[in-house]
Amino acid sequence: MKLPVSAKYIPLLATALVLLALYTLGCVSFDNFNSLRVLVNLVGDNAFLGVAAIGATFVILSGGIDLSVGSVVAFTSIFIASLVGHGVNPLAAIALALLAGALFGTAMGSLIRAFQLPPFLVTLAGMFLVRGLGFIVHPQSLGITHAFFLQRVTEGWAIPLNERVSVPFTATCYAAFFLVALFVAHYTRFGRFIYALGGDEQSATLMGLPVGPTKILIYTVSGFCSALAGVVYTFYTQSGDPASCVGLELDAIASVVIGGTLLSGGVGFMAGTMMGVLILGLIQTLITFKGDLNTWWTKIVVGMLVLAFILLQNLISALSHRIKTRIPASG
Amino acid sequence: MKVAPATVATTSRPDRFEKRQTRWWSSLVWPVAGLALLLLFNLIFTQGFFHVEVREGRLYGVLIDVLNHGSKVMLLALGMALVIATGGVDLSVGAVMAIAGAVAAQLINKAGVPFPAVVAASLAVAIAAGGWNGLLVGGFKVQPIVATLILMVAGRGIAQLITDGQIITFTDARLTYIGNGSLLGLPFPVLLSLAMLALAGVFTRRTAVGLFIESVGDNQTASTYSGVHAGAVKFLVYVFSGLCAGLAGLVAASNIKCADSNHAGLFLELDAILAVVVGGTSLTGGRFYLAGAMVGALFIQTLTTTMYMRNVSADVAPVPKALAILAVCLLQSPLLRAKLAAQFRRRTA
Numbered sequence: 240m241k242l243p244v245s246a247k248y249i250p251l252l253a254t255a256l257v258l259l260a261l262y263t264l265g266c267v268s269f270d271n272f273n274s275l276r277v278l279v280n281l282v283g284d285n286a287f288l289g290v291a292a293i294g295a296t297f298v299i300l301s302g303g304i305d306l307s308v309g310s311v312v313a314f315t316s317i318f319i320a321s322l323v324g325h326g327v328n329p330l331a332a333i334a335l336a337l338l339a340g341a342l343f344g345t346a347m348g349s350l351i352r353a354f355q356l357p358p359f360l361v362t363l364a365g366m367f368l369v370r371g372l373g374f375i376v377h378p379q380s381l382g383i384t385h386a387f388f389l390q391r392v393t394e395g396w397a398i399p400l401n402e403r404v405s406v407p408f409t410a411t412c413y414a415a416f417f418l419v420a421l422f423v424a425h426y427t428r429f430g431r432f433i434y435a436l437g438g439d440e441q442s443a444t445l446m447g448l449p450v451g452p453t454k455i456l457i458y459t460v461s462g463f464c465s466a467l468a469g470v471v472y473t474f475y476t477q478s479g480d481p482a483s484c485v486g487l488e489l490d491a492i493a494s495v496v497i498g499g500t501l502l503s504g505g506v507g508f509m510a511g512t513m514m515g516v517l518i519l520g521l522i523q524t525l526i527t528f529k530g531d532l533n534t535w536w537t538k539i540v541v542g543m544l545v546l547a548f549i550l551l552q553n554l555i556s557a558l559s560h561r562i563k564t565r566i567p568a569s570g
Numbered sequence: 571m572k573v574a575p576a577t578v579a580t581t582s583r584p585d586r587f588e589k590r591q592t593r594w595w596s597s598l599v600w601p602v603a604g605l606a607l608l609l610l611f612n613l614i615f616t617q618g619f620f621h622v623e624v625r626e627g628r629l630y631g632v633l634i635d636v637l638n639h640g641s642k643v644m645l646l647a648l649g650m651a652l653v654i655a656t657g658g659v660d661l662s663v664g665a666v667m668a669i670a671g672a673v674a675a676q677l678i679n680k681a682g683v684p685f686p687a688v689v690a691a692s693l694a695v696a697i698a699a700g701g702w703n704g705l706l707v708g709g710f711k712v713q714p715i716v717a718t719l720i721l722m723v724a725g726r727g728i729a730q731l732i733t734d735g736q737i738i739t740f741t742d743a744r745l746t747y748i749g750n751g752s753l754l755g756l757p758f759p760v761l762l763s764l765a766m767l768a769l770a771g772v773f774t775r776r777t778a779v780g781l782f783i784e785s786v787g788d789n790q791t792a793s794t795y796s797g798v799h800a801g802a803v804k805f806l807v808y809v810f811s812g813l814c815a816g817l818a819g820l821v822a823a824s825n826i827k828c829a830d831s832n833h834a835g836l837f838l839e840l841d842a843i844l845a846v847v848v849g850g851t852s853l854t855g856g857r858f859y860l861a862g863a864m865v866g867a868l869f870i871q872t873l874t875t876t877m878y879m880r881n882v883s884a885d886v887a888p889v890p891k892a893l894a895i896l897a898v899c900l901l902q903s904p905l906l907r908a909k910l911a912a913q914f915r916r917r918t919a
Contacts, residue, residue, distance in 0.1 A: 354906050364893075366888075370888045389634050489722070496716065534730075536731075539731065541725065549720075553712065557833065
């Protein structure tokens, strides 16, 4: 038996099919669903989740996990809002926030690497720490009144498509960063290291790959992505809130899994994660269109999708294993 | 994810019983020392922390509060310790708590449902949830983090589905007793968790089950070849974790006399994991210390209560908790221990 497509692309295809099916369902069920505005909003509203999920993809591909995502996003938003409130130049505030996120990631990665601690616990500690730090920066949500956020980002940097619809800057940010991430994951040495590390750390070490620096860099990238997601979130909400984005890391992990990436590491695609994020967003949009606000169905459907993809992965690995073991027997 | 523990039991055990006798309390030294340190701090700096009095036949005081509020995490930590011992983790316990509370609140408000049936039904649902996790991990060999992530995400949705998105309140005296009643002067939840500790202790240490659990966590291949059904052992620990989560869910709902699907048990899975780790059980599996996990749960609760009593804002409270996690992680790191030991030996030599 031969699979028609290379086994590693099957989950990606399945994700694309689910995305297409959900979109078709929306178009069939609701009159105004098939519009440019819905599509643009889908990307714009989920841009911060998308950026966060890119970081999560890097970490998960390497076989690790990062639970601090939601906290870092919330911290970044309140950090920027607070700095801008104190009269700091918005661009400088954003740069500082990104630097803080990256440094925080480096710190976690170094702990994980230097003392061989489980990433789950270290990033759990990071999650608590940064959540608390956000409240120390400013205990309540804080609106931003600076013209940079109110006018330049929302109006000046939006790309008009026609008279009524324009692409928000958050969507542009996500699309641009996605291309960068795609390049890093699939066309750079660092990207190959990540896959090698996630596939088998011991083999990667024996091959002479710089496992230690790569690991630390992965968590640095993840911290940077979370901070960037926080910047996008600040653009999106035009405010900072230390209590926001609780559990965002779970949404990010769920979109990575729905995107066909194995949580044990080594297998998966950046593009899959993007489709996973869009699937999560589409479910949300469908429920908004339906209008009865039974948000719990979001959770249940997402859970079922995660289950379906895990079982699909199991099936594929079982099948490909059978094929692999059959070849030497027949030839 | 799977890393060989530093202390793989390769040595033969001529007298296992004797070895375990020395082991069970020596494993408690670190967690108890941590707890004692925290209590000592409060003895000196926090006024009224140790004040306990008898009012209307039951004990009152901060220490009793710590026991009372810590009992939910104590219950969860029991199940979690066994799950972690098999090399797994159960992220769904918080959501299962919400489901159990939702079922109990819905049924108690229906006329004609006897009270034992209410408790039995909500525990049965929790056990079924645990069984679902166990089936995925033990049967389909899904990675524990992912397998339990499904119920963690979907579980809260299911609980909201049961309560139709509402917060269901109840006034039934028997159901509120579970979380607020007292027996022999002690709050009922404390006795409940102690009873579960005794049950779990007897079940794992007086039968072979404990050995099976540790062997599966230590080396699954080897234990499979020795005739231990790894899948069945894993199924069992997730079922037990579900039961513990169900009990904790009943306590949580009973505490506030309502089922709040959004917030019941939120992030308690993280506290439970933390309690288990503080108690000396390594996340890599292969060993578990039930009493240690209980002490770990009390440690976390004491830390939280200390901060409340010292007027630390509840929002900032995660910071000291994070530092505690890091300290425990570092103390348990085999690498750091080896380095420190080498340093110590060089000094004394």
